[in-house]
Amino acid sequence: MADHYYNADDLPRFGEIGNNAPELAKKFFDWYGAVFADGALSAREKSLIALAVAHAVQCPYCIDAYSRDALEKGADLDQMTEAVHVAAAIRGGASLVHGLQMRNQATPIGM
Amino acid sequence: MKVLSLAARRDPLASPDAQREVLARLPLSRTFADAAASAGHTPLRAASIDTLQVNVGKLCNQTCRHCHVDAGPDRREVMSRETMQLCLDALARTDIRTVDITGGAPELNPYFRWFVERVAALGRHVIDRCNLTVLTTPGCADLPDFFACHGVEVVASLPHYRATSTDAQRGDGVYAKSIAALKRLNDAGYGDGTSGLRLVLVTNPVGAYLPPPQASLEAEWKRELMRLHGVRFDALYAITNMPISRYLEWLQQSGNLDRYMQRLVDAFNPSTVGSVMCRTLISVGWDGRLYDCDFNQMLDLEVTARVPRHIRDFEPATLANRPIVTGRHCFGCTAGAGSSCGGNLDDVPSLRSRERHRCLPGVPRDIRR
Numbered sequence: 001m002a003d004h005y006y007n008a009d010d011l012p013r014f015g016e017i018g019n020n021a022p023e024l025a026k027k028f029f030d031w032y033g034a035v036f037a038d039g040a041l042s043a044r045e046k047s048l049i050a051l052a053v054a055h056a057v058q059c060p061y062c063i064d065a066y067s068r069d070a071l072e073k074g075a076d077l078d079q080m081t082e083a084v085h086v087a088a089a090i091r092g093g094a095s096l097v098h099g100l101q102m103r104n105q106a107t108p109i110g111m
Numbered sequence: 112m113k114v115l116s117l118a119a120r121r122d123p124l125a126s127p128d129a130q131r132e133v134l135a136r137l138p139l140s141r142t143f144a145d146a147a148a149s150a151g152h153t154p155l156r157a158a159s160i161d162t163l164q165v166n167v168g169k170l171c172n173q174t175c176r177h178c179h180v181d182a183g184p185d186r187r188e189v190m191s192r193e194t195m196q197l198c199l200d201a202l203a204r205t206d207i208r209t210v211d212i213t214g215g216a217p218e219l220n221p222y223f224r225w226f227v228e229r230v231a232a233l234g235r236h237v238i239d240r241c242n243l244t245v246l247t248t249p250g251c252a253d254l255p256d257f258f259a260c261h262g263v264e265v266v267a268s269l270p271h272y273r274a275t276s277t278d279a280q281r282g283d284g285v286y287a288k289s290i291a292a293l294k295r296l297n298d299a300g301y302g303d304g305t306s307g308l309r310l311v312l313v314t315n316p317v318g319a320y321l322p323p324p325q326a327s328l329e330a331e332w333k334r335e336l337m338r339l340h341g342v343r344f345d346a347l348y349a350i351t352n353m354p355i356s357r358y359l360e361w362l363q364q365s366g367n368l369d370r371y372m373q374r375l376v377d378a379f380n381p382s383t384v385g386s387v388m389c390r391t392l393i394s395v396g397w398d399g400r401l402y403d404c405d406f407n408q409m410l411d412l413e414v415t416a417r418v419p420r421h422i423r424d425f426e427p428a429t430l431a432n433r434p435i436v437t438g439r440h441c442f443g444c445t446a447g448a449g450s451s452c453g454g455n456l457d458d459v460p461s462l463r464s465r466e467r468h469r470c471l472p473g474v475p476r477d478i479r480r
Contacts, residue, residue: 043327071316074323074331074349076276 116183127411150381201425255299302343319367322349348454375442383449
């Protein structure tokens with residue numbers, strides 16, 4: 001029994017999520033592979049989106065995987081850093097825009 | 112950061128023997144011979160000689176951190192005019208179509224222009240592997256026009272279309288000089304797609320990972336270099352860094368060596384083996400000795416003793432069918448999309464599918480297939 005929740009050695013074991021549901025896992029992995037192929041967006045652009053989302057959802061496995069993948073797709077550290085800022089801006093903006101809800105609640109009961 | 116050649120530092124890793132020992136000690140899961148055999152090549156053999164690749168010396172104006180040649184301003188090994196004449200004599204006896212001139216910075220060899228003129232006079236296609244910045248050094252400013260005059264194809268190194276990665280690998284200020292050199296090549300007619308003067312850019316990873324898929328990136332590189340600098344080029348090659356000389360040193364010092372080499376082994380792609388460059392190329396060292404490729408040359412792995420080993424004894428028929436001398440470094444040419452002097456070897460749909468799954472956070476082998 002691990003005494004912590006995240007373990008880097010678990011990353012290569014991702015496929016084990018299919019152990020009790022192999023058909024569902026196959027559907028997921030096939031779809032996942034198709035999502036990241038060159039299309040209307042390039043594979044590099046999709047990798048940078050994935051890197052940004054990985055930070056937004058704070059998934060250490062995904063940050064590990066897509067930091068390497070973005071480099072291997074031809075991105076550089078400047079572009080990857082900007083992608084992380086995009087994620088941070090959306091997270092920060094999402095909090096701030098809820099300030100309007102705060103105002104909607106507070107204004108009617110204020111003087 | 113100032114980088115000196117391994118030779119200038121008298122580093123033990125300057126010795127090819129020491130490099131081969133480092134590679135031999137790694138706990139890899141299979142040999143390259145076994146991998147090649149699994150792809151139907153037992154042993155791996157040359158199929159023809161379409162290209163004579165001539166390394167005219169280790170002298171270079173740069174000292175890049177990843178250089179497999181250990182080239183630099185301090186190196187004095189350069190090909191003599193007599194050895195170049197032996198190359199010309201060999202060429203004249205064959206129908207080899209392409210002469211691929213590399214270094215170091217080949218342009219710094221004092222007989223470089225003499226050699227290019229005579230190869231072109233033989234009616235052979237000339238490729239110059241250019242680091243770009245050399246075109247901004249004294250005495251080289253007119254080289255773009257010289258190249259254009261002889262129809263030389265320029266294959267130029269540029270790790271990234273932006274400055275950060277380029278300067279990290281090749282030295283501060285290299286990106287700006289490289290862009291200036293590309294503009295001079297454009298001015299001489301290179302890269303416009305219609306002049307017949309072909310300008311190719313070569314990107315390689317700035318770290319311990321595999322190169323990008325070149326077909327996917329070429330359009331983006333063209334768009335961005337035009338947008339940022341008004342620079343044009345014809346094609347993009349993506350090549351894998353080889354665990355030799357200074358890149359091997361960097362892998363060791365950064366703690367990446369074992370993982371990088373196993374990555375190359377795990378990414379072995381059987382469909383690339385038939386297209387590896389050693390099957391259609393022979394490499395000539397600065398002293399005239401023959402090798403299966405420039406990487407074997409730097410590891411001092413000469414062609415098999417069953418064939419002539421010096422350009423003066425060149426026998427095209429014997430050499431065209433020679434067994435290739437292989438080693439662990441050869442996994443660098445067969446990993447992922449494969450790698451050669453012409454970039455990726457393989458872009459078939461089955462490979463793209465495998466590469467997609469490789470991006471997943473750790474999809475196991477049975478699902479990858």
